[in-house]
Amino acid sequence: MITVLYFAWLRERIGLGREQVETRATTVTELVDQLRKIDDYHAAAFSDLRAVRVAVDQNLVDFDATLVGAREVAFFPPMTGG
Amino acid sequence: MITVLYFAWLRERIGLGREQVETRATTVTELVDQLRKIDDYHAAAFSDLRAVRVAVDQNLVDFDATLVGAREVAFFPPMTGG
């Protein structure tokens, strides 16, 4: 069971900020493939991964990063802090 | 008649901060040659011109700058503001 978080326009497009996901995905990419199948909103949010960043357990990672031992995965657009 | 000003260690070495000088010098270099002859203190202060900066009428200039029309010439070490 992994907690999946969405921020900014990903949160708005998917319609929720957090969901619990039962998964056997071992990488972020595998998790994204699973999330895309939930509904059209998820599919739309993940239609262009160049516009999406991901953090596993609060650390920025690439999409090929492992999910072994991961508890929280967050998806969001490129950051605009400062 | 030109007002000559000295700042920082030039002022201390020469022993005064300001003097009126009657001069026919047409460049800063000629004025320096005249000032050197005033006494040993002036001569010592101007012994190494690489350590001296000059402003004519409040503008930084080179030693070959003209003195035509000049009213105030200031000599000082490299600046240490900020």
Place this chain on the structure above:
Amino acid sequence: MQLFLQEQAFDPWALAGQFSSALNGAGAMVTFSGIVRDDGGLTQLEIEHYPNMSRPAIMAIMQEAQARFHLLDAMVIHRYGILAAGEVIMMVATAALHRREAFEAAEYLMDYLKSRAPFWKKEYRAEGTFWVDAKDSDEAALKRW
């Protein structure tokens, strides 16, 4: 080092004064404040953040800056929630022996906060709401470091 993440407005100059007063042996202090730019059409700015991540991410950036630029101290304040035009979004303060380190550390912190701290800005305008796009120039700025 101090980090404040908060929804409520703050007085940047009172905090800068406190930071300054606590310095010991510094020769140079730099502050940067980011302000909600009033371009005529903006009614408010919303800042969303990722609470579990924003604090550790910024602390890591601050520790990196402190080591790299030999900072004597550093402070970051960053707001989230709804802000009006003219309000201060965030402030960075750095202190070092010499000016070059204080300036570079502040720029480094800003470049990383812009593109690596989990904050997102949404503009409210008469025409609608718009998520602010990350700028290529902000991503490019990181290459300097």
Place this chain on the structure above:
Amino acid sequence: MQLFLQEQAFDPWALAGQFSSALNGAGAMVTFSGIVRDDGGLTQLEIEHYPNMSRPAIMAIMQEAQARFHLLDAMVIHRYGILAAGEVIMMVATAALHRREAFEAAEYLMDYLKSRAPFWKKEYRAEGTFWVDAKDSDEAALKRW
């Protein structure tokens, strides 16, 4: 643009706050403060200046910075006379639409104030008094611009 040259101490953060409050449309503000560095042996610092020249020289530097970095506003405060360790010698504040211009303008102002504004520093120590030598690195810093 404002320039204050004065012997008496000033509250840099009160002035920064006033500067900030008067801004209109700025997105970024940078301050730099130079502090008399307490290195253990310094008892006081004396700053001599060339009164007829310091004001026009700094105003010229500020106008150059405003044009070059599209500043919305700039402020410089510089003290002269006797200062104690820990006191603020001078402050520069810059405001612009974006952070890069505000940072670069503040660094430009500092680089020029260091080497082109007619101020000279004298350190008072137990061993005697010493005129501070200009640093080659400060002269070299001007090459950046």
